[in-house]
Amino acid sequence: MADRRPIGIAMNGVTGRMGLRQHLLRSVLAIREQGGIPIGDGSVIWPEPVLIGRNEHKVKAIADEHDLPWTTNLTEALADPGVRVYFDSLVTGERQRTVREAIAAGKHVYCEKPTASDLATALELARLAKDAGVKNGVVQDKIFLPGLLKLKRLVDGGFFGRILSVRGEFGYWVFEGDWQPINRPSWNYRAEDDGGIILDMFCHWQYVLNHVFGKPLSVQALAATHIPARWDEQGAEYRATADDAAYGIFELDGGIVAQINSSWATRVFRDELVEFQVDGTEGSAVAGLRRCRVQHRSATPMPVWNPDLPPTEDFRSQWQEVPDNRVFDNGFKTQWELFLKHVVLDTPWHWDLLAGARGVQLAELGLRSAKEGLRLSIPDLEL
Known part of the structure; x- marks a missing residue:
């Protein structure tokens, strides 16, 4: 031993x-x-x-x-x-x-x-x-998830050439609690209890964007409370006062534009609960929690727009799976x-806690952006 x-x-x-x-x-x-x-x-x-x-x-x-x-x-x-x-x-x-x-x-x-x-x-x-x-x-x-580790590997290896954009989709339907039991704690939907998807998820998006793609420079967000009434753990109805969906646009270092939708009021039609599509001059990738698929510039097909005929191409089959090449732990x-x-x-x-503060900063600016309808710059933080 x-x-x-x-x-x-x-x-x-x-x-x-x-x-x-x-x-x-x-x-x-x-x-x-x-x-x-x-x-x-x-x-x-x-x-x-x-x-x-x-x-x-x-x-x-x-x-x-x-x-x-x-x-x-x-x-x-x-x-x-x-x-x-x-x-x-x-x-x-x-x-x-x-x-x-x-x-x-x-x-x-x-x-x-x-x-x-x-x-x-x-x-x-x-x-x-x-x-x-x-x-x-x-x-x-999230930066230790297999899908994002593979995505980071592609970025570091220069697969994308110049990265143009990142598009993220995250979320699922959280039951209101009236006829199906809630699947997230009720405090998440009360602003007075520090609930809200911007405070929750923008902290994640800050470190994901910064670690994988580039430093966030600005944020523009639209927040919504799509479900105004929910039921708590005791079955009592309450007013949802926190945002349950957020639609954000982030400008990153190097001219990269990131768009991320976060929602507890969406039904999943994706392969995984979170997915990021990255488009670059030399190739594109779609990464989730575990999987990552790519399409290189040299293998990009030419779709033809014809709304009068059923689709003739299986677009998903035109992408290549990125191998694990290692064992990924939790x-x-x-x-x-x-x-x-x-x-x-x-x-x-x-x-460290300063990195955590950067996440809180992005959430705070996101909430302010949503309230004031502004695109806001993200100042550097130092102790």
């Missing part, structure tokens, strides 16, 4: 869907199941999670199932000298309080996005972490491994 280098992680919010499934089960416990994170000297980083939750019954049930310690007291968990990392996947409105407390306790911080509901608070958290000298990170899972788990290596070995890390 490899020598274990234990690292305590206080995990707050594991009773929620993302905190439980992606972060605890498919990331931290999956790392333990594989025997830890090898670090090249015969030893492994061994995560030791402590679960935190406000609902004693829920957090105890999860902890007991996996034979893990638990508490309902955040301060108590942070006082444990064996805990070196604080992880937060609470609702956005709670995050600034808990992250501040963790930084004050001298813990390294890893948290979900958005890091705050407004840019000023997001920047404050980044400054606090910098001043305290604690390592910090924000979950930016994206959340991959980023967890990178962050824990960063904490233990001081390896390079790019997705």
Whole structure:
């Protein structure tokens, strides 16, 4: 058995869907199941999670199932000298309080996005972490998806030539809750609870666009609340006050234009729940969560517009599948491994609280753009 280098992680919010499934089960416990994170000297980083939750019954049930310690007291968990990392996947409105407390306790911080509901608070958290000298990170899972990893490979390899445009489609139908149970928490549709698809998804689009294609320079957005009334977890009707769809145009460095539609009020007629089409002078690609297909300039057919006849071409068959060429792990788990290596070995890390603040900045500008009907420039952020 490899020598274990234990690292305590206080995990707050594991009773929620993302905190439980992606972060605890498919990331931290999956790392333990594989025997830890090898670090090249015969030893492994061994995560030791402590679960935190406000609902004693829920957090105890999860902890007991996996034979893990638990508490309902955040301060108590942070006082444990064996805990070196604080992880937060609470609702956005709670995050600034808990992250501040963790930084004050001298813990390294890893948290979900958005890091705050407004840019000023997001920047404050980044400054606090910098001043305290604690390592910090924000979950930016989508750049570790197989489809986007293949897309990034194409960009880095020069496949597209000069990239002209990016078109993204994301979303699915979220049941209103009147005659089918809701499939997303009700707070997502209340602005007073930090709900809204712009605050949620523009944080994702900022790091995806920046990492894969180029720095976003401007944003123009149209927000909509297509479904004005929904029903909550108790079956009570409530007024939806947050945007459930957003239609954004982003100007990127290099003259690239990106258009991304995000909606909880659309029915899926795509191969995957998110897809990006990238068009360049030398070729095009369509990438989703897992798949990526390409059409090179040399193999581009010439469609003929004839509305009087049925289509004679199978356009999808004219694209070529990009091979995996490697085994892709869960994206959340991959980023967890990178962050824990960063904490233990001081390896390079790019997705800190300042990067998270850039996502909040884009969301804030997107909301302002939608309200004022303006195209807004995106200023540089520094601490």
